[in-house]
Amino acid sequence: MNLVESRTTTTIIYIILAIAAFTALFPIALMVLNSLKTTPEIASSPLALPLTPHWDNYTHAWQGAKFSKTFINSAVLMSMTIFLVLSTGSLTAYVLARKKIKAWKVITAYLLATTTAPIQLFLFPLYFGFAKLGLINNVFAVSVVYCALFSPFSIMLLRTYFLAVPKELEEAALVDGATPWQVFSKVYLPMVWPGLLTVALIVGLYTWNEFLIATTFLQASESRTAVVSYFLLSGQYSTDWGDLMAGAMLVTAPIVILFIFLQRHFIEGMTGGSVKG
């Protein structure tokens, strides 16, 4: 908005926005600060700076939560989920964007409906069904569940990228005798990669942070994710808050670093579809 505001108005606006920023950052700052303090130091004041940075907290948390194992589990789960969502989702997004089949409307409505279905609506039969098939603690089975959960919004997001590809390119390729698969893989896929990257980031974030499915389906200590192992750690020693904040830092840091560098992709991906242009 290019309007001349009075200096007082501008100051007031900035003060309100700064208070909002402070509110958002304050708990995060508490985590960073207290991850380097001993429990007595935290108890005397959560706001004070650490006397000497207590890096031990990080090794305690790393070992206590068995992060060397669970970080790998989370990373494997994340990669499999991203791969599944991108491979199955891009195909569907292409078909829906170009209305290649008559049922495109029904499929779109069905996928939208599943995004609003509560997890509890399908969780119980799914759990006991997986238990019967011996799929509890199976990382691949959980990545399939995540694929079902995250596909619908991924497809809707990818669809907009497919829509942006000029139809003439497809027509030209068809004239040259390309098969439908070649049109998809050689013409479209190279053009929608920013969409694929955005979806990969969002799906990766959601998988890394997900709690309900992970805690229900991956219970054995060898198959737990980082977030669940942190949850169990914080249930055990709920008094050593220095260690717990260090553990929180370890789980959060990779995500925050990635977010700061690729914030545009994250924000566009997570808010995509909500703004009617």
Add this chain to the structure above:
Amino acid sequence: MHRLFVIPTLLINVSIILIPALLTIVLAFYRWDGISDPTFIGFANFEKLWGDRIFWKALKNNFIWTAIFLVFPIAIGLLAASLLLIIKRGRTLLQVIYFLPMIIATVITARIWQGMIYNPQNGIIALLNQYGFELRDPLSQTSTALFGVAVVDLWHWWGFMAVIFFAAMRQVSQEQIESARIEGANYFQLMRWVLIPAIKPTIALMMIMTVIWSFLVFDFIYIMTQGGPAFSSEVLSTMAYRKAFYELDVGYAATSALVISLFGLTAAFFYIRIQNKEGVE
């Protein structure tokens, strides 16, 4: 050929969501412990639910939760978005800061608040007590537990609303805003007559999603209070989860899940209608 393209998505979605969802509807009419053979009991689970004090408490809490989230995040989001629209410098930075809580795992967010803010031994509450405020851990009181959790969810959520509303407001035409200002409209008039009407579809969509999400709320409550103390912060999803996995009353859990879905479904109907209008270009 193109039909083959949608098969992987549909196969996964139908086997993970649709079939188990249909089984849930069937299970609501059975007594089942998850292991032995289910017994058909007709509407007995529904009758039990009707007479269950905790169910009514949980349902009431879901409505309170919905009301809180229909008002606060949307109001704060609209305020922050409109102010971002007025300023010239720092928009991107502020947006990133507001968005940050949204990307942190709920388990982490919950533990930061429990340990660093609400904790009466070493949190901000303890600090305030030293200065003479008589505050207690809100999560330990039946009268405040639900609100204690809601504040944390609100902290993690409002920035998302702000960013969405800001993106929508940026698409409002400059001339419209400027001509309103030239005619001497103040901030409230500008909001009332220009900005809010212009982004009404986005606000409507967010309100529908808020209703859906409020009936699904699980993580923060399960992690921070487990629905306690004394079921004071219980919601339908935590109740259903406990019934299925702690009390192994899977049929009853399925019945509660059906009720959750019923509320979500009503909102979802409007959601799909809005979204499909967009889809048919």
